[in-house]
Amino acid sequence: MSGPRRKGLYRADESRNNREGLKGWLDPTGYGWERVSYWLQRLTGLFLLVYFVGHVYETSSLTGGIGSWNAMLKFTETTWGHLFLILVIGTSTYHSINGIRLIFTETGIGVGKPGRPEYPYDALSLNYRQKSGIWIALILAVVAMAYGYNVLFSGG
């Protein structure tokens, strides 16, 4: 084959490149729980990054005197502020628990040992042992959010 395709990397704007791009990871459907977990881990990670920057900014408002600090605090006492905090609780719980699962799986623990593939060739690495980590992360995130809701909205 000839032409520019042979030389080095494909450019996103190259004709007929056909890379899926962001669309590729923004759609979590059709590939099972691991793909959903991958998608959620990224989304929660991005959300927590934004939250972290906001949090540092909020805390730094203390340097502007107690007045600006209190104004910031007021936001978290509104309904929207409460909902936002509940989201922070849920995302951080999911991100940490699933993160622990990934620490194990991505170091080769819990993904199984290679063997002889047998028809219908179900992949060993997509086993229920590691998959259950995703479900536990999701369940604990929901439980943590429910607890947060209870504390924030009913003072319980």
Place this chain on the structure above:
Amino acid sequence: MLGTKEQGAKSKYGPGNHNVTMRIYRSSKEGNKGNFDSFDIPIQRWTTVLDALLYVKAYKDSSIGIRYSCRMASCGSCGMKINGKPRLACYTNVSELESSEISCEPMSNFPVLRDLVTDFSQFLSHHRKMKPYLINPEVDLCDNPELSEFLQNPTDADKFLQFSYCIKCGLCYSACPTVATDTKFPGPQALAQAYRYSADTRDAGSRYGLTAIDSRHGLWRCHFSGSCSKVCPKGVDPALGIQLLKGNIMSFAKRRKKIAELKQHTGKSAD
């Protein structure tokens, strides 16, 4: 169920037959944006998507571009996106899709050459970068006047065997969300092959230092979305290979392996 008497009776193609609509991607000269052509065709219970495409090619439109060879999931040339997912056309039964409309598109993440035919040059160049052959500086097999073989027991063979079943069909490369956004990422197939050779006791070469593996765009870009293993038609489970390779590089697993001994035969003993 497809092909049942009731449905067969309804089909204009006669008893035992059922018809589906094939929506086939046709590329345009200008670039990415092609369009779909639709064809109504009869199918049987055993019709594969490749059979269906060949029927369209034989009786409806001979200009459709497809690539295939073995028709039995061995050569890896008929990979395409069937109803949105990467699959082998010869290994996918139309009835298993449970749809009266079957869409066939070229695999994502591969440049399109024409219609359903994609360009594998980048995919294979990633594979080549992994040095996919045995490296053993201790042994010079070429200049050995005696027939020689490595002694490898079944347990050691099982450590890499499943990865050597890869037919380089590219389905995993097409399903991977990291390949979708990072052109330098070698992809699941190549990385699984790196593990395949590093786990082989006949191989004494270290691939861990390869830039294609241990770098910013190397295997650390894999975040275990598992999609590669989900679509692999041969049970290679590339995600498993990649995670084990990560463990090896981080020395979580036993990194040192016993290199297989070389057995020497004389010409006489072989008789």
